[in-house]
Amino acid sequence: MELITILNRCHRFRGFVYQHAHFSADKKSIEVAVRPRKGSAAVCSRCHLPAPGYDQLAERRFEFIPLWGFLVFLLYTMRRVDCRRCGIVAVEEVPWGDGKRTLTKAYMLFLARWARRLSWKETAEAFRTSWDKVFDAVEHVVTFGLEHQVLGQIDAIGVDEIQYAKGHKYLTLVYQIDLDVTRLLWVGRERTIESFRGFFAVIGDELASKIVFVCSDMWEPYLKVIREKCSEALHILDRFHIVAKMNKALDEVRAGESRRIASEGGVPVLKKSRWLLLKREENLKTEQRFRLRDLLRYNLKTIRAYLLKEAFQQLWDYSSPAWAGKFLDDWCRQVMRSRIEPMKKIPRSLREHRELILNYFRAQKLLSSGVVEGLNNKAKVTMRKSYGFRTFRCPELALYHSLGKLPEPESTHEFL
Numbered sequence: 001m002e003l004i005t006i007l008n009r010c011h012r013f014r015g016f017v018y019q020h021a022h023f024s025a026d027k028k029s030i031e032v033a034v035r036p037r038k039g040s041a042a043v044c045s046r047c048h049l050p051a052p053g054y055d056q057l058a059e060r061r062f063e064f065i066p067l068w069g070f071l072v073f074l075l076y077t078m079r080r081v082d083c084r085r086c087g088i089v090a091v092e093e094v095p096w097g098d099g100k101r102t103l104t105k106a107y108m109l110f111l112a113r114w115a116r117r118l119s120w121k122e123t124a125e126a127f128r129t130s131w132d133k134v135f136d137a138v139e140h141v142v143t144f145g146l147e148h149q150v151l152g153q154i155d156a157i158g159v160d161e162i163q164y165a166k167g168h169k170y171l172t173l174v175y176q177i178d179l180d181v182t183r184l185l186w187v188g189r190e191r192t193i194e195s196f197r198g199f200f201a202v203i204g205d206e207l208a209s210k211i212v213f214v215c216s217d218m219w220e221p222y223l224k225v226i227r228e229k230c231s232e233a234l235h236i237l238d239r240f241h242i243v244a245k246m247n248k249a250l251d252e253v254r255a256g257e258s259r260r261i262a263s264e265g266g267v268p269v270l271k272k273s274r275w276l277l278l279k280r281e282e283n284l285k286t287e288q289r290f291r292l293r294d295l296l297r298y299n300l301k302t303i304r305a306y307l308l309k310e311a312f313q314q315l316w317d318y319s320s321p322a323w324a325g326k327f328l329d330d331w332c333r334q335v336m337r338s339r340i341e342p343m344k345k346i347p348r349s350l351r352e353h354r355e356l357i358l359n360y361f362r363a364q365k366l367l368s369s370g371v372v373e374g375l376n377n378k379a380k381v382t383m384r385k386s387y388g389f390r391t392f393r394c395p396e397l398a399l400y401h402s403l404g405k406l407p408e409p410e411s412t413h414e415f416l
């Protein structure tokens, strides 16, 4: 069986013929010559319709999926067309390529699928190609996906921020969190009013007006845009963001007290206690649980803060917004009397957002909680897998690619 036969089976295009396959001079790659079928006209890359030929350009090499350790290239001499519809001389469009990209569409889809499972660097290494080509592949697939995705009705969205690169660079992520569809809808630069408005500009007023639930954290710019664009929706402060805030305050208390003990030459009882205190008790291992019990005997600010944090968890067991509200108020009073400064920030912000927090209970039966947290964790994993990202474009593509559930370009054959 010849290579041409296989190619005709899995990667055949009307209007083009595989001529012959041969090794390159160094025997490391296979080169397959392609030519137009006799009598078939070239297609204008601007209007995508056949047009009369004009001239020919130099031969181009399109990288195809490697085979048995050999790189594979399709060699093709591009034609130019004199397109009367467009009124210009344009380069032809070839069905296996995408504009100026050097990889074939089939290879880009192949690489992009692997880049969802492996990091981009690992993908490049596994297929002996470069990081830039993996980037190209993902960009091609994501661009196609965004152009072809159908938004449909959106019942619920969650907005969240995520840090990228080093320092304080943020992205705004908007998820669809309907009961039957959860996916990333949008990635924006920064976490400003302007960036979040960008999402609403994309979906348009009609879709926005039909959103029933919005889930967010307490970041003021987001709250403002939600009031402005989704005034009819039930706005819920996500439980996971409240817990995160609480953990941050507790961590501050612990760090401060730990430093104080050290400076006074005391016994460093809080050493290595960070995760003991931040994790839920039921998630601790047996020996950690013993250490925690040991720690709880000390009369430390950290311990009191920890107990307040644990007591707060009871809030989520309520089903009635009224009872939850009563519990919330009692808890806040208790913390305000505690004289633990970092913790006192929490009641202040909880009181300010009391109604939005209670909306959690009003919506409980209709919105799967924890879904934003799950998506946020996946987003973090994606960012970690694609380290080395300096510019906005890379995390943007990686996030759409792994969380967007975007439609993929069609392929005539499954190469995986």
Ligand SMILES: [Zn+2]
Pocket (backbone or CB within 6 Å): 044, 045, 046, 047, 048, 049, 051, 083, 084, 085, 086, 087
């Ligand atoms: Zn044209």
